[in-house]
Amino acid sequence: MKTALSAMAFASLAMFAPTAAAQEAPAAPAPATEEMAPVSDAELEKWVRAASTMQQIQENAEMPQESKQQAMGQVLVQAEMTPARFNQIAAALQTSESLQTRVNETVARLQAQANG
Structure with missing residues (x-):
């Protein structure tokens, strides 16, 4: 986990967000006027951890695409987050x-914890 968090930076998360959105099941985009539910600190931590793990899965050249999809779905289950909510947070990060x-x-907090 230490290397995953130390290698992760916001820029990589921001670049990863559209990839995750494109790979999940198609969903109707939320209307621009619809307010997004607030993101708690706990939910944001889950999102960061899930995004980091999903990025590692995406970068695994040896894993077949179908396996990647299943693995990323499992990451979201473990994070207790729906694909729609994950993508909603990713989209909000863009603006x-x-x-x-x-x-x-x-x-930064997770990196500090990992480094002890």
């Missing part, structure tokens, strides 16, 4: 500076 800051803070 919300406050959410981007919170992700950076969460990554």
Whole structure:
């Protein structure tokens, strides 16, 4: 986990977000006027951990694509997060500076914990 978090930076998460959105089951985009439910610190930590793990799965050249899809689905189950909510947070990261800051803070906190 230490290497996963130390290798992860916000830029890689931001670049990963559209990939995750494109790979999940198609869903109707939320109307622009619809407010997103607030993201708690606990939910954001789950998102960061899930995004990191999913990125590692995506980068695994030896794993077949079908296996990657199943593995990423399992990551979301373990994170207790629906694909729609994961993608909603990923999309919000594209435009919300406050959410981007919170992700950076969460990554830094997790890195510090991993480094002891």
